[in-house]
Amino acid sequence: MSFILSNDAESARMARPRKEEAIDIPARAVTETVRLLAHRDVGSITMADVAAAVGCRAPALYNHFRNKDALLRAVHDAGFEKLYAEKLAVAANTGKDAIARLREGGMAYLRFALENPALYQLMFNAPPVAGLPDNPFATDIGLRLLGFLRASIAGCQALGYLPGREPDVVAFTLWSTVHGAASLMIGDRVPAGIGDRTALATATVDAVMDMIGATRPPAPPP
Amino acid sequence: MSFILSNDAESARMARPRKEEAIDIPARAVTETVRLLAHRDVGSITMADVAAAVGCRAPALYNHFRNKDALLRAVHDAGFEKLYAEKLAVAANTGKDAIARLREGGMAYLRFALENPALYQLMFNAPPVAGLPDNPFATDIGLRLLGFLRASIAGCQALGYLPGREPDVVAFTLWSTVHGAASLMIGDRVPAGIGDRTALATATVDAVMDMIGATRPPAPPP
DNA sequence: GGATTAAATTAATGTCGTTCATTTTATCCA
DNA sequence: TGGATAAAATGAACGACATTAATTTAATCC
Numbered sequence: 432m433s434f435i436l437s438n439d440a441e442s443a444r445m446a447r448p449r450k451e452e453a454i455d456i457p458a459r460a461v462t463e464t465v466r467l468l469a470h471r472d473v474g475s476i477t478m479a480d481v482a483a484a485v486g487c488r489a490p491a492l493y494n495h496f497r498n499k500d501a502l503l504r505a506v507h508d509a510g511f512e513k514l515y516a517e518k519l520a521v522a523a524n525t526g527k528d529a530i531a532r533l534r535e536g537g538m539a540y541l542r543f544a545l546e547n548p549a550l551y552q553l554m555f556n557a558p559p560v561a562g563l564p565d566n567p568f569a570t571d572i573g574l575r576l577l578g579f580l581r582a583s584i585a586g587c588q589a590l591g592y593l594p595g596r597e598p599d600v601v602a603f604t605l606w607s608t609v610h611g612a613a614s615l616m617i618g619d620r621v622p623a624g625i626g627d628r629t630a631l632a633t634a635t636v637d638a639v640m641d642m643i644g645a646t647r648p649p650a651p652p653p
Numbered sequence: 654m655s656f657i658l659s660n661d662a663e664s665a666r667m668a669r670p671r672k673e674e675a676i677d678i679p680a681r682a683v684t685e686t687v688r689l690l691a692h693r694d695v696g697s698i699t700m701a702d703v704a705a706a707v708g709c710r711a712p713a714l715y716n717h718f719r720n721k722d723a724l725l726r727a728v729h730d731a732g733f734e735k736l737y738a739e740k741l742a743v744a745a746n747t748g749k750d751a752i753a754r755l756r757e758g759g760m761a762y763l764r765f766a767l768e769n770p771a772l773y774q775l776m777f778n779a780p781p782v783a784g785l786p787d788n789p790f791a792t793d794i795g796l797r798l799l800g801f802l803r804a805s806i807a808g809c810q811a812l813g814y815l816p817g818r819e820p821d822v823v824a825f826t827l828w829s830t831v832h833g834a835a836s837l838m839i840g841d842r843v844p845a846g847i848g849d850r851t852a853l854a855t856a857t858v859d860a861v862m863d864m865i866g867a868t869r870p871p872a873p874p875p
Numbered sequence: 876g877g878a879t880t881a882a883a884t885t886a887a888t889g890t891c892g893t894t895c896a897t898t899t900t901a902t903c904c905a
Numbered sequence: 906t907g908g909a910t911a912a913a914a915t916g917a918a919c920g921a922c923a924t925t926a927a928t929t930t931a932a933t934c935c
Contacts, residue, residue: 450900478893603834623790668885
């Protein structure tokens with residue numbers, strides 16, 4: 432009789448993996464959670480689900496994240512990075528017309544929200560996590576996003592739109608509108624009978640731009 | 654030796670309560686949950702918590718609500734009734750000036766959201782419940798709320814504001830703005846340095862009303 | 876006034892987040 | 906180089922909680 436130890440990588444359930452087959456759990460946990468969020472609600476994703484997607488067991492996640500909230504917080508932050516990257520790309524492809532930049536910025540924001548609804552919900556509806564600054568506008572990435580908006584508003588004001596209005600208040604108001612529209616659409620709180628979501632997003636941005644357009648006093652007669 | 658059965662109502666733990674000490678569990682569960690939401694996040698409220706506030710045990714709740722989602726759904730609906738009642742009261746106390754009614758409606762909405770943040774979150778961020786229409790605008794109460802807004806918008810248009818704009822799109826845009834502002838403020842997503850919440854709410858409504866004001870073409874010269 | 880139904884209770888179950896004890900691998904240092 | 910120590914995973918266990926089952930008591934219906 433002979434005893435043969437299996438060498439199959441599949442059947443080998445090592446306590447600690449060898450270096451060559453180690454997994455970058457912190458990074459993969461975030462990316463896999465983002466991937467899971469594309470198909471399922473955040474509330475239905477368990478630590479075991481994330482671990483299975485990563486290729487480990489749930490307790491292993493706790494070597495890298497204090498708890499589930501901390502993992503979701505990392506995903507939340509990754510979402511802001513992703514949003515920033517998309518807005519950066521849009522800004523690069525948009526001309527210098529401040530009005531057009533503001534419109535395209537709003538459209539890009541709504542596109543991101545509608546294409547990543549569960550991630551967006553996590554970004555803007557996360558329950559507060561103890562010990563961490565919950566407010567993205569208190570972080571570097573949040574301030575850069577806000578900077579985009581403020582720059583566009585300042586550009587519009589330089590063209591004569593929104594004369595005399597406080598830029599910070601305008602920024603919050605416009606952000607409220609696109610965030611509110613995204614939130615209502617994602618949560619299925621849309622009054623019936625208004626086309627599809629993409630059309631509604633466009634109509635909403637256009638309605639705001641239209642009102643902004645009305646704030647420019649007519650050129651004085653020569 | 655004598656055996657004495659306790660008759661104390663306190664110590665009597667009856668399987669089914671006598672009629673005179675029966676509790677209206679469906680109604681009380683909703684009101685007590687609303688009360689709990691004034692002090693705690695919805696995620697931290699357990700069925701046992703609600704039952705304790707009602708004066709029963711958790712399984713008793715299942716005689717009246719299919720599950721926790723159904724209870725939260727009833728609270729969600731009660732929130733819309735409460736919001737409707739407040740808006741009705743405001744509308745009754747506001748004059749016929751359509752612009753003023755629109756402004757006061759927006760202020761009342763934000764006041765409600767800031768005074769009942771957890772309830773508001775439940776109303777506009779509830780996870781979908783299988784089998785029930787999640788969209789409040791598909792329900793009677795939701796349509797009545799939407800009717801308020803549409804009536805104010807129509808009134809403004811009769812005064813020459815927002816000429817030619819599609820009322821349904823305007824309604825969704827304005828609702829998006831106040832909802833977005835409420836959501837951002839409740840979730841602590843407010844850029845730093847903009848006064849307190851009440852002031853920010855007022856500034857946001859004023860900013861929108863200000864833009865609406867700009868949409869009225871100047872009176873034609875005689 | 877006894878059978879049936881209704882409405883509550885305590886006990887039990889299953890899921891899930893999290894911690895514990897253990898095992899295996901890597902690293903450090905004499 | 907090799908033995909002690911640290912690091913990183915694992916399976917098992919715990920506690921909280923939603924939910925269901927079994928049971929008890931009150932109301933209702935001939």
